[in-house]
Amino acid sequence: MRHHRSDVVEHAIAVLDAYGLADLTMRRLASELDVRPSALYHHFANKQTLLAAVADELLARGLRPVDEGEWDVRLTQAASQVRDALLAWRDGAELVATVHAFGLGGRAAYDHVAEALEGCGLDEQWRATAARTVLHLVFGHATAEQTHVQASSAGAIDGEVAAVDDFSDGLSLVVAGIRAEVDSRRAS
The missing domain is CATH 1.10.10 (Arc Repressor Mutant, subunit A)
Incomplete structure (x- = not known):
């Protein structure tokens, strides 16, 4: 067949x-x-290109256009969508983060976050830095969540998934830092 x-x-x-x-x-x-x-x-051509195609498909299935609104609201929504897309699949975070780091795929995650920053008042270089920073938070947090769930279910560690989910708080801190940079540039 x-x-x-x-x-x-x-x-x-x-x-x-x-x-x-x-x-x-x-x-x-x-x-x-x-x-x-x-x-x-x-x-x-090889396993890496297969993994890149899988990562791209996971993101295509999970990412939707963000709502209209201020850049910080769009950014929060975009980052949350990327996180949800990664967590929807076993090892999704590790897969997408890895192929993205290797430059083989997963570009849609970056593009989704970067697009949300359009019109925020930062130049292209600072928007790119902000997008990468947010994406690193998303990748790291989602990978830690998936690793904890898998270790717990395999009996490697005691306990359930941590009751405190601080992703939203961490994202709020990063967005506040970006907002401070935007405000300082507007003031100068």
Whole structure:
């Protein structure tokens, strides 16, 4: 049976969600698709390009246009959407953060956050720095959340997921810092 690129990505997402990133191998994916591993290379040059396509698809499924409004409201909504998209899938945060760091994919996460900063009063360089800072908060927080859940469910650590979710508070602190920079530039 011949599979299309989209079939391979869809099955890779299912393997990711069922087994985790460490077990998303070309061999396992080929087995799920009932093909030889070499057949996957017709669609993807290597595992890294497959992972980038999976990351891009996870983001495409989770990101929606942000509401109209002030830049800080848009930024908060955009960052929250990226976080939700990452947390929707097992190891989604690690996958997207990794391919983004390698420059292979996951660009939609950055673009989503950066777009929310349009019109905030910062020049392009400062907007890019602000977007990367927010994105690093999102990646780090979501990865920590997923790691804690997995370690707890595997019995590696005692306890449930932390009752305090401080993502919103941390994001508010970062947005306040960006707002302070915007205000200082307007004053000068």
